[in-house]
Amino acid sequence: MGEQRVVVIGAGVGGLAAAVDLARAGRAVTVVERGDAPGGKMRRVPVAGLGVDAGPTVFTMRWVFDGLLGDAGTRLEDHLELHTPERLARHGWEDGSRLDLWADRERSAAAIEAFADAQNAQGYLDFCDRSADVYATLRDSFIDAQRPNPVSLVGRVGLHRLPAMFRIQPFKSLWSVLGEHFTDPRLRQLFGRYATYVGSSPLSAPATLMLVAHVEQDGVWLLRGGMHALARALASVGESLGVSFRYGASAARIETSGGAVTGVTLAGGEQLPADRVVFNGDASALGRGLLGEAVRRATRPVAAPRRSLSAVTWCVVGRPGGFPLDFHNVFFGRDYPAEFRAIFSERDITETPTVYLCAQDRGPWPAEGGDGAGERMLLLVNAPADGDRGGISDAQLAALQGRTTAFLARCGLSLELGGADCRVTRPQDFEALFPASGGALYGRASHGPLASFARPPARSRVRGLYLAGGSAHPGAGVPMAALSGRLAARALINDD
Numbered sequence: 001m002g003e004q005r006v007v008v009i010g011a012g013v014g015g016l017a018a019a020v021d022l023a024r025a026g027r028a029v030t031v032v033e034r035g036d037a038p039g040g041k042m043r044r045v046p047v048a049g050l051g052v053d054a055g056p057t058v059f060t061m062r063w064v065f066d067g068l069l070g071d072a073g074t075r076l077e078d079h080l081e082l083h084t085p086e087r088l089a090r091h092g093w094e095d096g097s098r099l100d101l102w103a104d105r106e107r108s109a110a111a112i113e114a115f116a117d118a119q120n121a122q123g124y125l126d127f128c129d130r131s132a133d134v135y136a137t138l139r140d141s142f143i144d145a146q147r148p149n150p151v152s153l154v155g156r157v158g159l160h161r162l163p164a165m166f167r168i169q170p171f172k173s174l175w176s177v178l179g180e181h182f183t184d185p186r187l188r189q190l191f192g193r194y195a196t197y198v199g200s201s202p203l204s205a206p207a208t209l210m211l212v213a214h215v216e217q218d219g220v221w222l223l224r225g226g227m228h229a230l231a232r233a234l235a236s237v238g239e240s241l242g243v244s245f246r247y248g249a250s251a252a253r254i255e256t257s258g259g260a261v262t263g264v265t266l267a268g269g270e271q272l273p274a275d276r277v278v279f280n281g282d283a284s285a286l287g288r289g290l291l292g293e294a295v296r297r298a299t300r301p302v303a304a305p306r307r308s309l310s311a312v313t314w315c316v317v318g319r320p321g322g323f324p325l326d327f328h329n330v331f332f333g334r335d336y337p338a339e340f341r342a343i344f345s346e347r348d349i350t351e352t353p354t355v356y357l358c359a360q361d362r363g364p365w366p367a368e369g370g371d372g373a374g375e376r377m378l379l380l381v382n383a384p385a386d387g388d389r390g391g392i393s394d395a396q397l398a399a400l401q402g403r404t405t406a407f408l409a410r411c412g413l414s415l416e417l418g419g420a421d422c423r424v425t426r427p428q429d430f431e432a433l434f435p436a437s438g439g440a441l442y443g444r445a446s447h448g449p450l451a452s453f454a455r456p457p458a459r460s461r462v463r464g465l466y467l468a469g470g471s472a473h474p475g476a477g478v479p480m481a482a483l484s485g486r487l488a489a490r491a492l493i494n495d496d
Contacts, residue, residue, distance in 0.1 A: 012040025014468030015280030016234040017485030023241035034250035039231030048317040053226035061479035079233035081224035089328035123181035131213035199308025199442025201340035253292040261464035285436035298460035307385035308442035310427040323413035387431030387439025443471030
């Protein structure tokens, strides 16, 4: 029997992780990617002659990548230059108040006491302990395991840890649990934002998402060259193991025979024989028949009301003034719940949405453009995932830009949006980049206690077809998507 041939569709982080593990296990792996570079959502776009990271900007859960590369016989440090910042993020409000969170939790507690009071500082420390408990309970039993159901999850956790399962309170919302820890509404906003890391509303997301607080306390790193450098590093490791990358190659159809996959047909008609296929795209593309009728039954598409957040992003090269930006910055309006009611109920963007701003030249390395260019920045505002139903019109975008710059000015930051030194991406643009997603950046929204069990597992309903990426288990985010790729590779290997 010859070498098993595997085609990976999509060079996002899930597909890259799967390719590395499969090549290491002796499979002949070909990755087809319709873009001109690896990374998927970890993309980099040119603005004013500079490269701006236009996707994820936070590197956490380093153990995922240490494990992936360690198993491949190399180290993360051999491919990337990493820096551990003291400050996690800077936060600002319209009333002029500011709060920095730090890698050292005692330093954060002291900052919160000065910002609010001693009661809220103690609430923060209690919240950190609680989030660590949630993380310890779910890391091996759910996050780094093939998708369990609620009953099997209890079995994996073990009877001796049932009290811990009770403490994580999966049937409470994150928003309600935050009210148990913080009396200052600004702090409830700040930590409620963790739900948006998986594209969800803090009003509806389960309290288990407080584990994000521990993930950040466990370590946040900056990467020289940005997050896109991680994609390039993983692709390089894959190439060293024999993975073949085909950029500018769009998969048109997954072929089957006798109910099992047999290959992939590219948009130009070229056929790639395959014994197994790993699909690293939005899983809804399969269920909507975009990869052929034969694999439509692989998984069910996510209904539009259950989609996660989309976004409007601005990649800018400019000269900000006033507010002292750090690398990660978040600006909050007055009514945080209204933002999510508008997005998920009214399919709209509220008057003063939260703005995330990544000032990419505020890290430890020299600015990419040198002294003569402006700063590279990514700004993001949450939006409904309606990219396949019209999205945001030019008139709506112009109004949103005006409201956003006025809001930032009230927070103390002067910055121009639009023009030649700005590149905008709307929900309809994300739909074009990631078909069948509607522009949703995180797959299915994590709303309700059972939402995490609704994501498709690595094994699809079609024999020989496996799923990876943020729309599959264990969920969205760079490290989670990488784990999904490893789980897909593990399932494929175990099925042989």
